[in-house]
Amino acid sequence: MKKLxxxxxxxxxxxxxxxxxxxxxxxxxxxxxxxxxxxxxxGKGVLLASGYEVLQRKKWTMDVxxxxxxxxxxxxxxxxxxxxxxxxxxxxxxx
Numbered sequence: 001m002k003k004l005x006x007x008x009x010x011x012x013x014x015x016x017x018x019x020x021x022x023x024x025x026x027x028x029x030x031x032x033x034x035x036x037x038x039x040x041x042x043g044k045g046v047l048l049a050s051g052y053e054v055l056q057r058k059k060w061t062m063d064v065x066x067x068x069x070x071x072x073x074x075x076x077x078x079x080x081x082x083x084x085x086x087x088x089x090x091x092x093x094x095x
Contacts, residue, residue: 013053015063021045023071043073043081051091060094 023045051065067087074080 013056015051015053017047017049019047021047021071023073041073041075041081043071045069045071060092063091063093065089065091 021044023043024040047067047069049065049067051063053061053063055062065088067089068084069087070082070084072080072082
């Protein structure tokens, strides 16, 4: 019987991502009763992400990644609504 060997390949690979998007502030579509009187507010947002491949095998890789999302929407009354989200994740990629 042949001995099966598992090959671990440690890869020093990192990646980064930057994206811009259009954000909106409104009610859920299921709550809107009169579409003619509904106001939609739009703004801008940005997504920054980076990751590091920790482990790579023959058919999959594992990486640690962080994502930061920030957005700002101007409301009709002159106010602004701003939000941000930070995520730390463990990702798997099969190929």
